[in-house]
Amino acid sequence: xxxxxxxxxxxxxxxxxxxxxxxxxxxxxxxxxxxxxxxxxxxxxxxxxxxxxxxxxxxxxxxxxxxxxxxxxxxxxxxxxxxxxxxxxxxxxxxxxxxxxxxxxxxxxxxxxxxxxxxxxxxxxxxxxxxxxxxxxxxxxxxxxxxxxxxxxxxxxxxxxxxxxxxxxxxxxxxxxxxxxxxxxxxxxxxxxxxxxxxxxxxxxxxxxxxxxxxxxxxxxxxxxxxxxxxxxxxxxxxxxxxxxxxxxxxxxxxxxxxxxxxxxxxxxxxxxxxxxxxxxxxxxxxxxxxxxxx
Amino acid sequence: xxxxxxxxxxxxxxxxxxxxxxxxxxxxxxxxxxxxxxxxxxxxxxxxxxxxxxxxxxxxxxxxxxxxxxxxxxxxxxxxxxxxxxxxxxxxxxxxxxxxxxxxxxxxxxxxxxxxxxxxxxxxxxxxxxxxxxxxxxxxxxxxxxxxxxxxxxxxxxxxxxxxxxxxxxxxxxxxxxxxxxxxxxxxxxxxxxxxxxxxxxxxxxxxxxxxxxxxxxxxxxxxxxxxxxxxxxxxxxxxxxxxxxxxxxxxxxxxxxxxxxxxxxxxxxxxxxxxxxxxxxxxxxxxxxxxxxxxxxxxxxxxxxxxxxxxxxxxxxxxxxxxxxxxxxxxxxxxxxxxxxxxxxxxxxxxxxxxxxxxxxxxxxxxxxxxxxxxxx
Numbered sequence: 001x002x003x004x005x006x007x008x009x010x011x012x013x014x015x016x017x018x019x020x021x022x023x024x025x026x027x028x029x030x031x032x033x034x035x036x037x038x039x040x041x042x043x044x045x046x047x048x049x050x051x052x053x054x055x056x057x058x059x060x061x062x063x064x065x066x067x068x069x070x071x072x073x074x075x076x077x078x079x080x081x082x083x084x085x086x087x088x089x090x091x092x093x094x095x096x097x098x099x100x101x102x103x104x105x106x107x108x109x110x111x112x113x114x115x116x117x118x119x120x121x122x123x124x125x126x127x128x129x130x131x132x133x134x135x136x137x138x139x140x141x142x143x144x145x146x147x148x149x150x151x152x153x154x155x156x157x158x159x160x161x162x163x164x165x166x167x168x169x170x171x172x173x174x175x176x177x178x179x180x181x182x183x184x185x186x187x188x189x190x191x192x193x194x195x196x197x198x199x200x201x202x203x204x205x206x207x208x209x210x211x212x213x214x215x216x217x218x219x220x221x222x223x224x225x226x227x228x229x230x231x232x233x234x235x236x237x238x239x240x241x242x243x244x245x246x247x248x249x250x251x252x253x254x255x256x257x258x259x260x261x262x263x264x265x266x267x268x269x270x271x272x273x274x275x276x277x278x279x280x281x282x283x284x285x286x287x288x289x290x291x292x293x294x295x
Numbered sequence: 296x297x298x299x300x301x302x303x304x305x306x307x308x309x310x311x312x313x314x315x316x317x318x319x320x321x322x323x324x325x326x327x328x329x330x331x332x333x334x335x336x337x338x339x340x341x342x343x344x345x346x347x348x349x350x351x352x353x354x355x356x357x358x359x360x361x362x363x364x365x366x367x368x369x370x371x372x373x374x375x376x377x378x379x380x381x382x383x384x385x386x387x388x389x390x391x392x393x394x395x396x397x398x399x400x401x402x403x404x405x406x407x408x409x410x411x412x413x414x415x416x417x418x419x420x421x422x423x424x425x426x427x428x429x430x431x432x433x434x435x436x437x438x439x440x441x442x443x444x445x446x447x448x449x450x451x452x453x454x455x456x457x458x459x460x461x462x463x464x465x466x467x468x469x470x471x472x473x474x475x476x477x478x479x480x481x482x483x484x485x486x487x488x489x490x491x492x493x494x495x496x497x498x499x500x501x502x503x504x505x506x507x508x509x510x511x512x513x514x515x516x517x518x519x520x521x522x523x524x525x526x527x528x529x530x531x532x533x534x535x536x537x538x539x540x541x542x543x544x545x546x547x548x549x550x551x552x553x554x555x556x557x558x559x560x561x562x563x564x565x566x567x568x569x570x571x572x573x574x575x576x577x578x579x580x581x582x583x584x585x586x587x588x589x590x591x592x593x594x595x596x597x598x599x600x601x602x603x604x605x606x607x608x609x610x611x612x613x614x615x616x617x618x619x620x621x622x623x624x625x626x627x628x629x630x631x632x633x634x635x636x637x638x639x640x641x642x643x644x645x646x647x648x649x650x651x652x653x654x655x656x657x658x659x660x661x662x663x664x665x666x667x668x669x670x671x672x673x
Contacts (some may be wrong), residue, residue, distance in 0.1 A: 048514070048515060049514060049515060049671070050671045050672070051669065068519070072515060072516060075515060077511075079511040082508070082511070083504065084507060085305070085503075099297040100517065101518070102518065105297065
């Protein structure tokens with residue numbers, strides 16, 4: 001079990017995270033927050049790149065800084081922007097990282113062959129990385145994170161650069177891997193975690209706001225999400241009155257998905273089940289980095 | 296070991312190797328080739344070189360007083376040969392010059408024709424005996440006046456040491472000063488070339504990880520922050536490789552200067568105008584220079600490794616390396632390799648500077664390693 005106990009992180013006078021207490025067991029955890037909310041800081045502490053200013057991070061009861069390489073030996077990490085050497089082939093690159101992970105040469109070779117097949121790069125093992133597309137590079141990143149068969153797999157924005165097909169494939173892969181390990185998936189893309197995460201962690205104002213299942217989190221907005229059609233001419237005033245979380249234009253009408261806590265509702269409104277994305281947009285409605293979405 | 300090999304592999308790409316070739320070519324053309332092609336430089340240096348080698352073959356690395364008497368007899372025999380040659384020249388005989396002594400000293404301005412003839416004999420016909428006699432005279436002059444030169448040496452003010460120096464058997468050592476000067480010039484330029492090459496290659500050791508954004512991934516592997524130490528080993532191995540390759544090529548080239556006969560001769564040679572602190576042989580001096588070059592290479596690798604970790608761009612890396620390279624080059628040319636153990640500087644300054652540089656290299660790395668273990672990788 002991985003535990004963050006009263007963990008805070010400061011950079012000078014700036015507080016990036018405050019009193020974070022979390023427990024992770026085997027399963028997939030979606031770390032959901034807009035950019036700049038502190039996801040990467042939290043992840044960097046979990047992977048020992050940053051040291052907590054206060055509090056402790058324990059793995060099976062021992063501080064991860066004390067465990068040192070023993071902890072990193074069970075860790076797989078895909079950073080948001082991971083580095084690679086453009087003149088290396090994926091095979092050479094993975095062999096290098098396998099050496100850093102303390103893997104035997106023959107074991108590494110065998111594992112690399114398996115992983116390249118798993119991420120669909122078995123036909124380009126000898127092609128230089130500089131010739132790879134963004135999606136292919138990301139797949140190499142995923143492969144490297146799984147090289148040492150980690151007990152803790154931490155992925156920071158893993159699907160960036162992947163096309164929809166690759167995203168689906170990735171989600172399937174994570175489901176298989178999640179059986180006997182902790183997977184922490186940091187993202188600001190709700191759909192990445194919606195269908196696969198056992199639990200969602202939401203960070204706001206440098207603190208953990210929620211750590212719960214998707215169903216429980218969605219209950220926050222139960223009975224508050226509606227959809228309705230509005231004349232285009234009235235769209236502006238509707239927007240001003242209600243918190244719109246999705247809009248779609250159909251002929252001369254606009255279909256709005258919106259949140260309201262009003263008791264007296266219009267009979268034309270249709271109550272709909274809240275999704276994780278609705279909760280995300282509702283919670284971070286004051287965050288300037290959030291873009292609008294469509295229904 | 297695998298990690299170290301990977302790290303070394305990353306340091307060498309075709310651009311870096313090309314740059315090293317270009318730098319080496321320029322250094323060879325500008326600073327080294329002359330000392331190979333023109334050694335010994337002209338006459339009578341060439342004759343002097345040949346005669347000193349003959350002396351070593353005959354007397355060993357030192358020429359004691361008895362052997363010196365024998366040398367003088369040989370000189371006299373050679374003078375007799377020269378006398379016969381001069382006497383055989385009609386123009387000189389007509390002018391009453393029948394001996395080598397007369398040939399050497401006649402009044403040149405009043406005999407322009409004879410002067411031209413003398414120049415023809417020496418410079419056009421290059422009659423060996425006259426060049427060789429000049430060389431022998433220079434050897435005799437130096438042998439006979441060695442004590443005076445030592446006693447009036449402005450660098451030595453310790454009378455006791457002067458006596459010790461003069462009483463040393465090694466002062467009879469046969470070792471022309473241009474042999475040492477030639478080697479010293481060459482090895483110091485090779486030392487500079489090695490320092491620059493180590494800077495070019497090793498300085499990339501950490502910065503390539505910044506440039507490729509690879510540190511976050513590397514530091515979260517099992518090896519983690521210990522990679523800093525592995526990279527340091529890789530830097531030192533690389534510096535050793537560069538130094539060994541350059542020195543290997545250099546000594547292959549230096550072999551053509553054919554100075555091995557002097558290897559057993561001491562630096563206390565009567566041939567020297569300058570003096571050295573240590574009574575060591577030429578071969579030991581070569582070894583000391585080689586050790587010096589390796590130490591400088593390691594210091595350069597240590598400082599380059601440190602700078603590569605603390606700066607963030609190639610521009611700032613180059614900016615920080617330039618003053619370091621300049622200081623090292625000046626020290627090499629002044630006393631660390633050139634005039635190593637020469638009396639122009641106190642002997643402890645040379646040794647102290649080497650120790651100081653090694654301590655600086657060790658200190659910055661030790662400081663960085665302590666920081667590396669606790670630093671946040673943002």
